[in-house]
Amino acid sequence: MFGLSELAIILLVVIAVLCAKKLPELARSAGKSARILKAEARAMKDEDEPAAAPRVIQGETAQSAGTATPDESKPEGTQQPRQ
Template structure:
């Protein structure tokens, strides 16, 4: 009789074989939101730096 761990391994292999065609598409769709989040975080960091440097400039005499 199969042990639970053996069934889990067989199930993972079967899913990997059947889903092999969809894996690249799933990876792209998962990576797209991560790139957007990274770009937004970078833009907010740059905006904070610009605001901080604008506040440090001395007033014109």
């Protein structure tokens, strides 16, 4: 009578007709699930690989406020008192 492929097609048509309002929402949630699964698989793969050496970027070194030399720490125009 009907084969398996014909029954599957009929079932898909019935689902499409009965759930037409919810199909965009189902497709959106399936897409989100696929993205999450892909991200988790990539994260697991990254954990297995050894950590890469840190990149060194050439440039100037900035000093923080706490590491200034005594001459640099006094405001301009001020003098130290003589003893």
